[in-house]
Amino acid sequence: MLKRVHYGSSILPFLLVAPQIIITLVFFIWPASQALYQSLLLEDAFGLSTEFVWFDNFADLATNKLYYDTFRRTAFFSVSVAGIAMGFALVLAAMADRIIKGALTYRTLLIWPYAVAPVVAGALWVFMFDPTLGIFAYALNVIGVDWNHKLNGSQAMALVVMASAWKQVAYNFLFFIAAMQSIPKSLIEAAAIDGAGPVKRFFTVIFPLITPTTFFLLVVNVVYAFFDTFGIIHAVTQGGPAKATEILVYKVYNDGFVGLDLGGSAAQSVVLMIIVIALTVIQFRYIEKKVEYS
């Protein structure tokens, strides 16, 4: 039995945890419960009367074709963002893992995008790809691509995917490089003596050994793509053109604050909440199985 430490009846421990608890209550539990409550209400278009409708809002979602479209779009968006952000970070980390001189500079530079606020990042990309002013749009025009993400839905999607992935590369890079550097050097040397070249070593030794990190990042990136990309999309396309870049979080905003369908919007956020809870559970389950290196 562990001995308990007795603080007497002091309120000190309560005071110490109070700030954290208050923050959680005010910013997480309260809005979440509001959303839960709202999702059961139906408000008329002028906000004059509300009616308690049980799960009608959810039933509406379940039969709404547009909502399914948004779901598919979000899935595509998340997979693309996670895939590109992780793939790119993995390549960078594999290369950074091999260099020794100037490694710190290289790493510091790679981490910068992470420090940029989503909306600022979005503004940056809008500017670079602006159909009339943007330097990249110009370059694309030169090589024969008619770039106009304000009219072309696929191009708009490509742009938000790129902007979102770009911001997440730094984060992934940090985790990948840390994982790679925790692999004992002698393992890599043993593989080199066994005749494996750098590429073979990467695929047969390094990559399998960083699987836990890869999985962790996959979940983090999907969550990021689902939720944290709101700022970027808002700055770059506002979900357009013609909803081509409207993902689930953006639809919550659009339907609730623009369309003023508070009940439907709240129901959508409850669905999102369930998704993020599910992802978190998967993550915690898996992270307990850690790989031993030696």
Added chain:
Amino acid sequence: MAEIILDGVRKSYGKVEVIKGVDWKINDGEFVVIVGPSGCGKSTLLRMIAGLEAITQGEISIGDTVVNELEPSERNIAMVFQNYALYPHMSVYQNMAYGLKIKKIPKDEIDKRVQRAAEILELEEYLDRPPRQLSGGQRQRVAMGRAIVRQPAVFLFDEPLSNLDAKLRVQMRLEIKKLQEDLGITSVYVTHDQVEAMTLGHRLAVLNGGVVEQLGTPIEVYEKPATVFVAGFIGSPSMNLLDAELDDKGGAVTLAGGAKISLPEPLGAQGGRSVTFGVRPEHLKDIGGDANSLRLSLNVRVIEQLGADTLVHGTLGENGTELVARLEGIRAMAPGDVLDLNMAAKSIHLFDSKTGRRLG
């Protein structure tokens, strides 16, 4: 089947030189042990042979080939690491087969070699297990197996037993020795363990500060250490090393405490200088001795009973130089006793104080 030749091999990290010119010829089938204090460059030297460190200057050949520019995998070597370096995500079988698969050796040949190695190393029942489910000794054997299946020309070992407990170490030491004898593969073995250094190899190289101080059979190194460093490093407890003056005729030495010892074979021309006088603790006796024996008297300070032996620490004279004697069996004595010690004339060593080189 290969000999290893090192010709003026040097290694620098930036401005710091860690290997300062090593010339060696290791014969085909020979087992050479490298021993030396921490940081003296043992691993660096081994890793240069393996191809894991670039060679700053000089030439290394394995067989008839200069390997300076060859990749580790092209040198026909196998290496066993201190931490075993097993691939954690592969089974024992896959660990051993990995290198062979890369070499595109046919599947049934791989299987034959792995099974054979598993048999030699008694690993048959563990082939499907991942390394984390093995004991330290078993992991060590898998690492050996991975080396054997490659059928290399050279085995390189970097302190392979230092992570094992004392008992297992003894067992694995014998196994490695036997394996090397059976396979007859040229081997270089790095250690800082006295016993491994003395027992494993045909020859022993004592490395200090990037310089090979002596290369010879373990017995040569023990009986005729070439330098003061080797004298103090090989043997446990270490050799007693005392400051002394060699008289002009080279016929007698005077120890710092005043004791005078005449030498059986005068050193003639080398006389008249400061020397370091050495005698191993196990060569000091408190009984026996004859007219030719050299004599010292020891003021006993501390006694350590080891069971088989007794270590007696004391000083020459009241407050003279410290000295250790290792006497056989259990002895009844107490601090403050004065012990008369004798030693055979041929068991003493003299080194030049300035150069540290052996005299005579």
